Amino acid sequence: MERKTFPGTLDSLADIRQVAKEEAQRVGLSKKAAYNLMLAIDEIATNIIVHGYEEAGRSGSVDVVTEVADGQLILTLEDDATPFDPLQRDLPGEETFTQPLEERPIGGMGIYLTINGIDEFRYEFVNNRNRNIFISRIGEK
Amino acid sequence: MSFQILAEAKKVAKITLIGEVDSLSAREFQKEIERLAVEQPDELVLFVENLTFISSAGLRVLIFAKQKMGTHLAVYMVKPQESVVETLEKTGLHHSINIVDQYL
Numbered sequence: 606m607e608r609k610t611f612p613g614t615l616d617s618l619a620d621i622r623q624v625a626k627e628e629a630q631r632v633g634l635s636k637k638a639a640y641n642l643m644l645a646i647d648e649i650a651t652n653i654i655v656h657g658y659e660e661a662g663r664s665g666s667v668d669v670v671t672e673v674a675d676g677q678l679i680l681t682l683e684d685d686a687t688p689f690d691p692l693q694r695d696l697p698g699e700e701t702f703t704q705p706l707e708e709r710p711i712g713g714m715g716i717y718l719t720i721n722g723i724d725e726f727r728y729e730f731v732n733n734r735n736r737n738i739f740i741s742r743i744g745e746k
Numbered sequence: 747m748s749f750q751i752l753a754e755a756k757k758v759a760k761i762t763l764i765g766e767v768d769s770l771s772a773r774e775f776q777k778e779i780e781r782l783a784v785e786q787p788d789e790l791v792l793f794v795e796n797l798t799f800i801s802s803a804g805l806r807v808l809i810f811a812k813q814k815m816g817t818h819l820a821v822y823m824v825k826p827q828e829s830v831v832e833t834l835e836k837t838g839l840h841h842s843i844n845i846v847d848q849y850l
Contacts, residue, residue: 615768616770618770619766619770622766622768622799636829640829643799644799647768647769647799647801648801651769651801651803655769714805714837715801715803717836717837718801718836721836
């Protein structure tokens with residue numbers, strides 16, 4: 606298990622994505638799966654930084670924990686913001702995405718892309734930290 | 747003797763995006779859209795051949811552009827990479843954006 610810590614600011618996003626990209630390549634995920642994992646990580650890290658830290662007037666870090674187990678690449682984002690489960694919000698339904706852009710509600714797209722891009726997404730609050738867990742099966746797709 | 751006449755009065759805003767659009771760079775992208783919106787363009791053309799990544803923050807700027815520049819606005823994306831097209835398709839934005847190989 607490896608842990609990398611980044612400041613909870615938007616300019617960390619590129620580095621956080623880079624970790625996801627490197628790990629995905631290391632375990633041999635397809636280009637598509639690697640991109641989708643990078644996108645998922647970016648979306649959740651953005652939420653943590655913007656809503657968990659910036660808008661709440663707090664500062665903190667975002668840890669990226671990497672683990673390979675049971676044929677899975679498991680990346681976990683950990684932060685110290687207020688407990689927030691991204692799965693608790695209402696996901697936009699199919700109808701949202703067929704609406705014309707000008708009538709469309711903004712929001713919900715990020716979590717939608719997260720869940721649809723990887724094999725499994727989980728959230729837990731452990732030891733006073735948010736843990737967003739991204740699971741990609743190795744050797745598929 | 748044949749006669750031809752070509753006239754064009756439409757206003758076209760052009761933006762080239764290179765690299766990665768995440769929540770940080772999307773703020774720059776949005777500022778550029780706001781600046782161009784003043785001109786009330788009829789078309790927004792995005793040259794994205796070298797755009798390697800776009801998150802939902804970038805997609806929201808596209809929605810913002812449509813809302814800010816008016817519903818008549820035609821948005822073109824020129825030569826997007828496969829992963830970018832997939833994201834547009836997943837979120838249904840491909841219904842509102844013209845994906846083209848070239849813009850003439």
